[in-house]
Amino acid sequence: MMERRQIIGLWKRGAARVLTTVIQVEGSSYRRPGARLLLADSGEYAGTISGGCLEAEVLRKAVWKVRSGAVVERYSTMFDDTDEVPYGLGCGGVVDLLLEPVNTPECQALLAAAERSLSGECATVVTWLPGEGKLLRRAVLAGDGELIFASEGLGEKKLSCARGLRPEETYEGRFVEELRGPQRLFVLGAGDDARPLVAMAAMMGWQVTVADGRSQLARAERFPDAHAVVVLSADQVQDLRISSEDAVVLMTHSYEQDRALLAALLPVAPRYLGLLGARHRSSLLVSEAAAKAGLPLETCCERIWAPVGLDLGGEGPEAIALAVMSEAQAMCMGKMGASRRLTPETVRRFVEEGGFDRYLKQQCAVDLAS
Known part of the structure; x- marks a missing residue:
């Protein structure tokens, strides 16, 4: 994009x-x-x-x-x-x-x-x-x-x-x-750790909206790459018109706000819904948000990625942002899966079956046709 x-x-x-x-x-x-x-x-x-x-x-x-x-x-x-x-x-x-x-x-x-x-x-x-x-x-x-x-x-x-x-x-x-239009990402929480995430998403061409109830944090100059930065309380999240095609990351660092946002977003079932926080915190949040939303716990767990981000290792906001964007990109593109690597068996099979000779013959045929 x-x-x-x-x-x-x-x-x-x-x-x-x-x-x-x-x-x-x-x-x-x-x-x-x-x-x-x-x-x-x-x-x-x-x-x-x-x-x-x-x-x-x-x-x-x-x-x-x-x-x-x-x-x-x-x-x-x-x-x-x-x-x-x-x-x-x-x-x-x-x-x-x-x-x-x-x-x-x-x-x-x-x-x-x-x-x-x-x-x-x-x-x-x-x-x-x-x-x-x-x-x-x-x-x-x-x-x-x-x-x-x-x-x-x-x-x-x-x-x-x-x-x-x-x-x-x-x-x-x-x-x-x-x-198609750009993938929309809603970052709910405007803390310092949200800034590299917004920058990475914008670099990918995503349309990013940052929302937070704290006016001192939700400022456009703090997120120059965002499409929009809005001051919004948790009970106003419906004003963002988030849909099932969107990606959302919850990172308010407030238990009460995350719970309210999660309860409102679970019925929407965004394409990607990531929740920042430790596993025990996320477990309690999901349990309470599921009850508040009136949804089975099994359904809620299927709709949430928590702890958010692929397990890539590293520390700090930039490493977290990379892990989150990698997971969100994979989910939104329908490509979540194992990394692709050659194995010795694959290489040996290709050589033993004459794969390299076929490769050159195919090239010669193409060159002659052109």
């Missing part, structure tokens, strides 16, 4: 030339479909489309590539130690990129939708890809399905079809994506 903010910032300055979007990946890749890079006249750019192996090549040729309009280009990031100028990282995949000039109604509509998404307005963007004599065409639909933009010549049949396409599915000749 922070990358999207940077792209929109560069676009708004008025000198952008070419927008590049990852639309398909085969094999391994550092970035997934939807990743973007925006190039400006000065050579300045925002965003990334790989781990560094494609950017230089794309930036060097992007303006020339789109001289006649949008195009789709295929790049291989397979490792090749015989190539004088390899793309660099050997990510082991094939990436399809859509390059389009910025000064078209289609690109302007996409970037405008991306800008609105930063304020929480969701949109679905359907792009009919160029190629074989066909020009790029695009439709932008609001979250409720209302048509915001459609390329000239798109008939009602195609627009009706666009409304039925799902972003997570692949369609021949079309790229479908959903532009």
Whole structure:
């Protein structure tokens, strides 16, 4: 999301030339479909489309590539130690990129939708890809399905079809994506230990609201990266309009306030609900808040992460903030699980089964096809 903010910032300055979007990946890749890079006249750019192996090549040729309009280009990031100028990282995949000039109604509509998404307005963007004599065409639909933009010549049949396409599915000749708003995080408690948490979340592009009943702490100058800082008592938490899509961290350091906030938030069941404090304190809080909310203890325990944060080790506010953000990020992205590591067995199996030879043959086939 922070990358999207940077792209929109560069676009708004008025000198952008070419927008590049990852639309398909085969094999391994550092970035997934939807990743973007925006190039400006000065050579300045925002965003990334790989781990560094494609950017230089794309930036060097992007303006020339789109001289006649949008195009789709295929790049291989397979490792090749015989190539004088390899793309660099050997990510082991094939990436399809859509390059389009910025000064078209289609690109302007996409970037405008991306800008609105930063304020929480969701949109679905359907792009009919160029190629074989066909020009790029695009439709932008609001979250409720209302048509915001459609390329000239798109008939009602195609627009009706666009409304039925799902972003997570692949369609021949079309790229479908959903532009969602930033993840919202509510930090309830404005003590000093909340400051690095707010800074880290903002760095991730999250929209952070800080709330506390203590006016001397809930001040905007103490949280310059926050979207909003409000003075709010525990019995006013409903005014924040927290939903099941949001992340919340309770860190008021007040037992009574945490209990009142927890009782109010448990029925909402935020996507992530973290409670700062020792295990014995959290256990008593959850027990009393569950009774106050009229919910079974089992249900409440399933909705709360306490003690808050992954067990990463370390001490101090910054280490706590890292642990909390790691856990919140994993939960909000649906990726909570074990760390990924190679094992000797995996490496030996790959080598013994001829995996490296197949890897090079696959690369050669891709190079010949391109």
